[in-house]
Amino acid sequence: MRHIISVLLENESGALSRVSGLFSARGYNIESLTVAPTNDPTLSRMTIVTIGDDRKVDQIEKHLGKLVDVAALQDITVSDHLEREIVLVKVQVPDDQTVAFERVVGAFNATAMHVADDQYIVEMSGSSEKVDELINSFKITKVIEVVRSGVIGLASDARVLSVPSL
Amino acid sequence: MQLSGADIVVKSLKEEGVEYVFGYPGGAALHIYDAFHRQDDVKHILVRHEQGATHAADGYARATGKPGLVMVTSGPGITNAITGLATAYMDSIPLIVLSGQVMKPLIGYDAFQEIDAVGISRPCVKHNFLIQNVEDIAETIKRAFHIATTGRPGPVLIDIPKDITAQVTEFIYPESVEMRAYPPVKLPPLSEIVSGVEAMLNAKKPIIYSGGGVVLANAQEELRTLVRSLGFPCTNTLMGLGGYPHDDPLFIGMLGMHGTYEANMAMHDADLIVALGARFDDRITGTLDGFAPNAKILHVDIDPSVIDKNIKADLPIIGDVKDVLNGFNAELKRRRKDINPELTTEWWGQINEWRSYDSLWYDESDTIIKPQYVVQKLHEVTGGQAYVTSDVGQHQMFAAQFYGFSDTHRWINSGGLGTMGFGLPAAMGVKFAHPDADVACVTGEGSIQMCIQELGTCKQYDLPVKVINLNNRYLGMVRQWQEFSYEKRYSNSYMDSLPDFVKLAESYGHVGMLIEKPGDVEGALREAFALKDRLVFMDFITDREENVYPMIEAGKGHHEMRLRPGSKAQ
Numbered sequence: 153m154r155h156i157i158s159v160l161l162e163n164e165s166g167a168l169s170r171v172s173g174l175f176s177a178r179g180y181n182i183e184s185l186t187v188a189p190t191n192d193p194t195l196s197r198m199t200i201v202t203i204g205d206d207r208k209v210d211q212i213e214k215h216l217g218k219l220v221d222v223a224a225l226q227d228i229t230v231s232d233h234l235e236r237e238i239v240l241v242k243v244q245v246p247d248d249q250t251v252a253f254e255r256v257v258g259a260f261n262a263t264a265m266h267v268a269d270d271q272y273i274v275e276m277s278g279s280s281e282k283v284d285e286l287i288n289s290f291k292i293t294k295v296i297e298v299v300r301s302g303v304i305g306l307a308s309d310a311r312v313l314s315v316p317s318l
Numbered sequence: 319m320q321l322s323g324a325d326i327v328v329k330s331l332k333e334e335g336v337e338y339v340f341g342y343p344g345g346a347a348l349h350i351y352d353a354f355h356r357q358d359d360v361k362h363i364l365v366r367h368e369q370g371a372t373h374a375a376d377g378y379a380r381a382t383g384k385p386g387l388v389m390v391t392s393g394p395g396i397t398n399a400i401t402g403l404a405t406a407y408m409d410s411i412p413l414i415v416l417s418g419q420v421m422k423p424l425i426g427y428d429a430f431q432e433i434d435a436v437g438i439s440r441p442c443v444k445h446n447f448l449i450q451n452v453e454d455i456a457e458t459i460k461r462a463f464h465i466a467t468t469g470r471p472g473p474v475l476i477d478i479p480k481d482i483t484a485q486v487t488e489f490i491y492p493e494s495v496e497m498r499a500y501p502p503v504k505l506p507p508l509s510e511i512v513s514g515v516e517a518m519l520n521a522k523k524p525i526i527y528s529g530g531g532v533v534l535a536n537a538q539e540e541l542r543t544l545v546r547s548l549g550f551p552c553t554n555t556l557m558g559l560g561g562y563p564h565d566d567p568l569f570i571g572m573l574g575m576h577g578t579y580e581a582n583m584a585m586h587d588a589d590l591i592v593a594l595g596a597r598f599d600d601r602i603t604g605t606l607d608g609f610a611p612n613a614k615i616l617h618v619d620i621d622p623s624v625i626d627k628n629i630k631a632d633l634p635i636i637g638d639v640k641d642v643l644n645g646f647n648a649e650l651k652r653r654r655k656d657i658n659p660e661l662t663t664e665w666w667g668q669i670n671e672w673r674s675y676d677s678l679w680y681d682e683s684d685t686i687i688k689p690q691y692v693v694q695k696l697h698e699v700t701g702g703q704a705y706v707t708s709d710v711g712q713h714q715m716f717a718a719q720f721y722g723f724s725d726t727h728r729w730i731n732s733g734g735l736g737t738m739g740f741g742l743p744a745a746m747g748v749k750f751a752h753p754d755a756d757v758a759c760v761t762g763e764g765s766i767q768m769c770i771q772e773l774g775t776c777k778q779y780d781l782p783v784k785v786i787n788l789n790n791r792y793l794g795m796v797r798q799w800q801e802f803s804y805e806k807r808y809s810n811s812y813m814d815s816l817p818d819f820v821k822l823a824e825s826y827g828h829v830g831m832l833i834e835k836p837g838d839v840e841g842a843l844r845e846a847f848a849l850k851d852r853l854v855f856m857d858f859i860t861d862r863e864e865n866v867y868p869m870i871e872a873g874k875g876h877h878e879m880r881l882r883p884g885s886k887a888q
């Protein structure tokens with residue numbers, strides 16, 4: 153099963169490598185990992201997408217919780233949640249295919265920026281599946297480069313991830 | 319008070335009540351060494367190799383329950399200390415390792431003796447720090463002590479760039495620390511205690527399986543109360559020995575790969591396993607298929623990640639095992655009339671039958687020294703009260719099986735990592751902690767050579783440790799596996815070109831003894847322990863091909879032990 157785990161992390165040097173080191177040392181899989189500061193500058197929020205059975209995910213959460221830098225964590229996939237990924241795709245569009253290209257961009261609610269000769273950067277945000285679909289639909293054109301932000305997400309019910317007060 | 323970073327380091331250690339720091343100097347640590355020189359509250363002990371420093375601090379910590387302190391320099395200083403960090407980490411021992419680092423402006427430029435100490439130690443510490451500012455030193459040391467000694471204990475490394483130790487700032491040692499991401503351990507809910515007790519009151523085939531957590535939590539009294547009020551059989555792990563007295567009728571011996579027949583069979587047939595500060599590791603469980611097929615598991619541990627890791631718990635309780643045991647005992651007192659010893663009568667009948675097979679039996683000899691015999695005599699000569707450290711191999715298992723411990727913190731070995739070379743430096747640390755106690759290092763001729771240089775440290779600081787070298791001229795445990803699983807192809811498990819250990823000990827200024835006959839064992843031990851102020855290196859020439867039994871071989875379960883040929887158990 154795919155799980156999205158949100159982690160509030162002390163904004164300390166070395167905290168990221170502790171988390172990534174934990175995953176490699178214990179053979180846990182990371183599909184994607186993103187991290188950036190939050191509105192509280194002393195905390196970073198990390199979003200990890202991992203795949204594993206319940207037992208493995210239970211172990212992942214317990215080991216993450218043990219890290220001295222981890223202030224709070226939550227598996228947002230256990231109930232309603234919103235997940236988003238941003239993708240930038242640089243594509244080559246031959247002149248005779250611009251109409252088809254624009255149709256795809258429109259269908260995905262994406263935007264396209266002309267960058268050089270016959271090259272465009274397409275930008276979209278959506279679920280990971282939608283991002284996959286967008287990339288797959290550029291068969292007619294030539295995909296030059298793809299960059300994905302990795303997943304971020306929030307629980308879309310009343311659950312809140314916050315640091316428990318001491 | 320304005321102080322240099324180096325003085326702040328040493329003063330902070332004093333504030334924490336540190337008596338001894340085990341270490342070895344070098345360029346990046348020299349300001350701190352100068353600060354050691356300016357005072358005599360915190361004593362620095364010069365070892366001969368940084369691995370020795372870590373094991374000595376570790377032995378000190380295991381024998382006292384207080385954190386052990388290590389000081390090393392950058393580069394090779396810290397790389398040499400890694401084995402000791404990993405050893406302490408696997409056994410949850412509180413250590414604080416201070417490492418010098420190259421000057422901050424040089425970090426990242428491959429400076430002389432630069433190594434990423436925080437990176438290289440990360441997988442084998444509970445936490446680590448690279449100090450960035452002189453103002454952070456005191457607070458970081460306070461945090462390090464807090465982290466190392468609370469929750470599930472473990473080693474913490476503090477890396478300090480040299481230039482920071484020369485800078486000056488106001489010294490204020492914080493009285494307490496609060497870390498929002500590292501909250502204190504909570505008491506478990508009463509409902510869990512009540513359910514745990516309910517399960518115990520109804521068990522017909524219970525077993526109490528206690529580990530190193532009981533030792534670390536100083537919960538031996540609480541464990542004894544629980545076991546005795548229920549009249550349940552109790553087994554200890556290798557790390558938990560001493561938690562329950564070896565000669566109590568309710569004690570059924572150590573369990574696991576070289577555990578007794580009765581302990582392993584009882585684990586296999588139990589209907590309730592009460593695991594206390596123990597983690598069901600592979601040396602305990604044997605193969606997981608078919609592990610204790612009919613048992614309900616009540617698992618108590620301070621570390622949530624231990625629960626459900628190897629064995630799924632039916633009744634998990636997360637908390638300090640001492641608190642949980644106090645909870646159990648209070649609840650049992652309330653329900654005293656519900657304790658029914660008849661429920662376990664049949665079970666005890668079965669256990670006593672297993673016990674009558676005497677699975678630790680070995681064939682005594684008047685011509686050749688049996689290693690087990692030496693350990694039994696060691697118990698007699700020291701009245702069972704010695705601190706016993708060991709290395710790793712057959713001798714370790716013989717010490718664990720035959721010494722017979724009555725108290726915690728007396729049996730000091732590297733259970734998790736299995737580090738050869740641990741025994742002698744650990745014994746030094748123990749001797750610093752308990753100068754008047756008998757301290758024996760039970761070792762093998764392979765292991766002792768991994769940290770033998772520490773004989774020099776023992777001389778310098780007059781540490782009258784007794785080294786019990788069970789010399790079988792083999793890497794015995796490796797040879798045993800090769801005998802059982804590789805048709806006696808003894809690939810590289812011999813120990814050739816051995817030194818003359820008597821002369822070697824003498825050359826360091828110690829006493830050496832060579833003991834070759836069983837009849838001389840006891841007399842030699844008495845003579846050695848009577849030499850209160852001398853280190854005696856006792857080289858016992860033992861049976862070359864003695865094996866450790868019982869043994870659960872790879873892929874086998876608790877009920878499939880290999881037993882000593884010719885024994886009743888077989």
Ligand SMILES: Cc1ncc(C[n+]2csc(CCOP(=O)(O)OP(=O)(O)O)c2C)c(N)n1
Pocket residue numbers: 709710711712713714736737738739761762763764765766788790792793794795796
């Ligand atoms: C540092 C290290 N290297 C290798 C091993 C693997 N090993 C485990 S037991 C053993 C043999 C130990 O021989 P010795 O110290 O002579 O003890 P004996 O088994 O003969 O009692 C070895 C090599 C280890 N545990 N530690």
